[in-house]
Amino acid sequence: DTAVSQTPKYLVTQMGNDKSIKCEQNLGHDTMYWYKQDSKKFLKIMFSYNNKELIINETVPNRFSPKSPDKAHLNLHINSLELGDSAVYFCASRPPGLADYEQYFGPGTRLTVT
């Protein structure tokens, strides 16, 4: 009965490859997010997606693209992977409401680019 799940948990790949990370939430939330946590443990928001409205952090390269097949899923596609993309990626979701504060995070996907 995991609330927010991500697959895979670990992903090792080579530079230049294209990969996807899947995220699913069974909480009925209407907003989902992707975050990147680098080696220094800084957690930065990449995208938020709500009712088909995508809000992008302008610092995110366009090699990253979120795709939402339905309200319960927000997958992250990454093209032409680079060494600097190595990090832990977290998916999160939020219940409906005005405040953005209470988010439910997945367990993370550790991406290693070699």
Added chain:
Amino acid sequence: LAKTTQPISMDSYEGQEVNITCSHNNIATNDYITWYQQFPSQGPRFIIQGYKTKVTNEVASLFIPADRKSSTLSLPRVSLSDTAVYYCLLSGGYNKLIFGAGTRLAVHP
């Protein structure tokens, strides 16, 4: 863009009360103050949120002075399992949930 400042690390012992203070001098009127906890190899977990004065739940208390330029997370009687990174952040919109470096709390026996 509002940001927060908190100690990089803290040490405590089991059974003690731990207070982690966060500075947010440029907090906006519509910002809420939120604290998250993160254990190694896990995603952050929401602990508590407040706007002003004091908020208490089963896990922690949050003290916010009238000027809202700082806040203090209080963890009563910590145990070893409270060893984690604690993030103070401001939130007021889709893109305003900004995580800082966090405070690494180490609880010792």
